[in-house]
Every structure is written in C-alpha cells, then in structure tokens.
Amino acid sequence: MIAPRTVSVFGATGSVGTSTLDLIAREPEAFEVLAVTAGDDVDKLAAIAVTHRARRAVIANESRYGALKAALAGSGIEAAAGGEALIEAAQMGADWTMAAIVGCAGLAPTLAAVAGGKTVALANKEALVSAGDVMMAAVARSGAALLPVDSEHNAIFQCLASGGLDAVRKITLTASGGPFRTLSREAMRAVTPAQAVKHPNWSMGRKISIDSATMMNKGLELIEAYHLFPIGLERFSILVHPQSVIHSMVEYRDRSTIAQLGCPDMRIPIASALAWPQRMETPCEPLDLATLGRLDFEAPDEERFPALRLAREAIQAGGGAPAILNAANEIAVGAFLDGRIGFLDIGRIVEDVLARSDAGRIATLEDVQAIDRSARAMAEQLTAELIN
Numbered sequence: 001m002i003a004p005r006t007v008s009v010f011g012a013t014g015s016v017g018t019s020t021l022d023l024i025a026r027e028p029e030a031f032e033v034l035a036v037t038a039g040d041d042v043d044k045l046a047a048i049a050v051t052h053r054a055r056r057a058v059i060a061n062e063s064r065y066g067a068l069k070a071a072l073a074g075s076g077i078e079a080a081a082g083g084e085a086l087i088e089a090a091q092m093g094a095d096w097t098m099a100a101i102v103g104c105a106g107l108a109p110t111l112a113a114v115a116g117g118k119t120v121a122l123a124n125k126e127a128l129v130s131a132g133d134v135m136m137a138a139v140a141r142s143g144a145a146l147l148p149v150d151s152e153h154n155a156i157f158q159c160l161a162s163g164g165l166d167a168v169r170k171i172t173l174t175a176s177g178g179p180f181r182t183l184s185r186e187a188m189r190a191v192t193p194a195q196a197v198k199h200p201n202w203s204m205g206r207k208i209s210i211d212s213a214t215m216m217n218k219g220l221e222l223i224e225a226y227h228l229f230p231i232g233l234e235r236f237s238i239l240v241h242p243q244s245v246i247h248s249m250v251e252y253r254d255r256s257t258i259a260q261l262g263c264p265d266m267r268i269p270i271a272s273a274l275a276w277p278q279r280m281e282t283p284c285e286p287l288d289l290a291t292l293g294r295l296d297f298e299a300p301d302e303e304r305f306p307a308l309r310l311a312r313e314a315i316q317a318g319g320g321a322p323a324i325l326n327a328a329n330e331i332a333v334g335a336f337l338d339g340r341i342g343f344l345d346i347g348r349i350v351e352d353v354l355a356r357s358d359a360g361r362i363a364t365l366e367d368v369q370a371i372d373r374s375a376r377a378m379a380e381q382l383t384a385e386l387i388n
C-alpha cells in the first residue's frame with residue numbers, strides 16, 4: 001500500500017496529465033486530489049475535477065472562467081482562472097504535484113510548487129530548459145524533491161540509485177529518432193503536420209510530437225539532463241534507439257552500465273514518480289524481449305537534425321540562451337502546426353533567433369520571462385518574414 005498523499009495535477013487535460021490521473025484513480029485510498037488545471041478545455045477539466053473529486057479546478061484562460069464556474073455549479077468544487085490562480089493552486093500544499101503544462105507557460109506554477117518544498121514530478125521540460133539555474137536554486141532552497149518524469153530522465157534517476165552521481169563516467173540519453181529518422185533533408189521539406197505528429201512509439205501531445213520529429217525534443221532533454229544531473233556537458237551522449245525500450249543508461253567509473261527498460265508507455269515513469277520512493281502496480285504491458293527479438297542502435301545525424309547541435313551550443317553560451325532556444329522553438333512549432341511555415345523552417349527560425357539574441361544573464365524568474373518574451377517576439381517576426 002502506498003503511503004497516502006495529497007496530489008495536484010497541472011496540465012490535467014493533456015497526455016501526461018491524463019495518464020497521471022489514470023494511475024491516481026487506480027489507488028483511490030492513497031491519493032486525494034487537491035487541484036487540477038488546464039489551459040482552455042473547460043469541459044474536459046470540469047469532467048476531470050468531478051471524476052477525481054478535486055478540491056479546485058483552474059483554467060489558465062481567464063475568459064473561460066464563467067464557463068468553468070457554470071460547469072462546476074453545484075459540485076462543491078472551487079473554480080478559478082488565470083495565471084495568479086495557477087500559482088495559488090500550486091501553493092495549496094499538495095504533497096505531490098505533477099507539472100505537466102506544456103511550454104514555458106508552466107514555469108511560474110512549477111516554481112511555486114517547488115517553493116513549497118514538497119515533491120514535484122516534472123514533465124514540463126520547457127520550464128527547466130528556460131530557467132535551469134533558477135529552478136535548481138529554488139529546489140536547493142526549498143528542499144523539494146524534483147522527480148523527473150520524462151522517460152529518459154526518469155530512467156537515469158532510477159539508474160543512479162545503484163551508484164550515485166559522483167561515480168558516474170557517462171550518461172547516455174536514448175532517442176527514438178522520431179517519425180523522420182530515415183528521411184533525407186530534402187524529403188523533410190515537404191512533410192505535413194499530420195505526418196510529423198505521428199510518433200512511431202509514443203502517444204503524446206502535439207507540441208512534443210513535433211519536437212520529436214525535429215529531434216529538438218532530445219536537445220531540450222539534453223539541457224534538462226545537464227541541470228538535473230550535473231556531471232558536465234561533455235559526459236552526456238545521445239544514442240538513437242528506434243524501439244524506445246531502453247530509456248537511458250548510466251555508465252559508472254568501474255565500467256558497469258546500468259540501463260532502465262520498459263515498454264514505451266508514459267504511465268511507467270509517471271508511476272515511478274507517483275509512488276516514489278515506493279513502487280505501484282500499473283496496467284502497462286510487460287516487456288517481452290523474446291518477442292521483440294532485437295534492439296537497434298545508431299549515432300544521431302546532426303546534419304539532418306541540427307536541433308541537437310543548437311541545444312549543445314545554447315548550453316555552452318549559457319545565460320538566457322536555452323530560454324531563447326525554447327521560446328523560438330515554441331513559436332516555430334506553433335507556426336508549423338498552424339500550417340504557416342514548413343518543417344525545416346522550425347530549425348531555421350530557432351537558429352536565427354539564437355544568433356541575433358544576446359544571451360544575457362539570468363538570475364530571477366523575471367529575467368527568464370523577459371528573455372522569453374523578446375525571443376518570442378523575434379521568432380514571430382522571422383515567421384512573418386518567411387511567410388511574406
């Protein structure tokens with residue numbers, strides 16, 4: 001039996017949020033839901049709040065407040081809306097918070113949850129990418145447990161239990177290679193959003209699916225890992241592994257390599273964070289290596305997938321460069337999903353915004369938000385120039 005705890009789920013209507021709530025519902029004795037949040041989808045949020053008997057439901061889009069209040073009328077569930085309300089929800093003191101808002105929009109509530117000093121399960125990689133030092137300093141100050149949910153980082157977290165960071169020689173992040181792993185640059189020029197969101201192994205939200213197709217997802221994950229596991233950039237490597245069974249590996253100084261394996265189902269890493277430091281049952285498929293028969297590996301191709309190089313350069317540039325990379329990428333991915341730019345324009349816009357921006361210094365949340373805003377504006381402008 002898992003020790004009982006109160007939980008809040010930020011980004012409850014999304015792919016990670018839904019998987020988290022699926023697991024929470026399987027252990028009703030263990031979990032009491034305090035807050036659930038969404039961006040726009042009032043109907044889904046209200047249904048989730050009622051099903052999981054949440055104390056409060058928060059919608060980020062303030063103009064949807066009336067609709068949320070109406071949908072929850074008579075339920076006894078508090079309704080709230082807007083950015084401040086998200087932060088207040090993060091301050092409700094949940095023992096365990098899932099940070100699964102997509103994009104830098106999740107940064108302020110995630111930091112507010114971290115400041116509470118309890119356990120924060122982090123899926124919202126863009127928050128850590130944009131505000132790495134600020135976030136890790138907040139973790140150190142509050143004593144919060146920051147548990148990585150991204151399957152690779154969760155795998156590394158699990159592998160580190162066998163030896164600790166001090167004994168690590170190298171960490172290998174695995175990558176599926178995405179839907180265009182074998183496609184030429186020329187062929188990538190014409191791919192559509194519908195093709196790009198079809199990940200071969202994982203079912204995920206639209207933004208992360210595009211990031212997987214450009215391999216910016218692996219770039220963001222490299223930045224995320226750099227902050228979570230401070231062993232120095234040169235000791236991280238990326239390995240393409242199309243089956244997504246080995247989720248990452250840690251090589252120790254004695255040359256033992258520890259890997260974490262599992263079927264590609266996000267409920268496995270989420271369960272590991274939800275039950276931590278215990279383990280819980282999941283409905284996930286067991287790993288059947290005999291049926292699978294083989295596991296393949298190859299080096300990533302940075303010519304066809306320049307996002308990996310851009311992420312490494314952003315880490316090396318330091319300051320606000322990772323926040324600039326992330327903001328430009330969020331704008332470019334949105335423009336691609338809307339059909340306004342081509343697939344290869346995503347990397348072009350990110351590279352141009354990085355080249356034209358001053359990385360500056362980042363010491364506070366406000367610094368991150370300012371640099372995020374200016375990088376977004378520049379990316380919007382470059383997008384408009386590309387279209388005209």
Ligand code: NDP
Binds near residue numbers: 102151
């Ligand atoms: P989804 O797009 O499926 O869900 C995003 C969630 O964030 C939704 O609840 C959405 O609400 C909410 N949201 C969107 N915009 C805002 C905003 N401006 N303010 C507040 N809330 C907002 O994303 P995923 O679940 O796929 O991903 C969530 C995070 O987890 C991302 O950072 C992603 O990189 C990371 N991640 C995801 C994995 C996956 O398998 N999906 C794997 C590893 C990491 P609404 O529904 O109303 O729009």
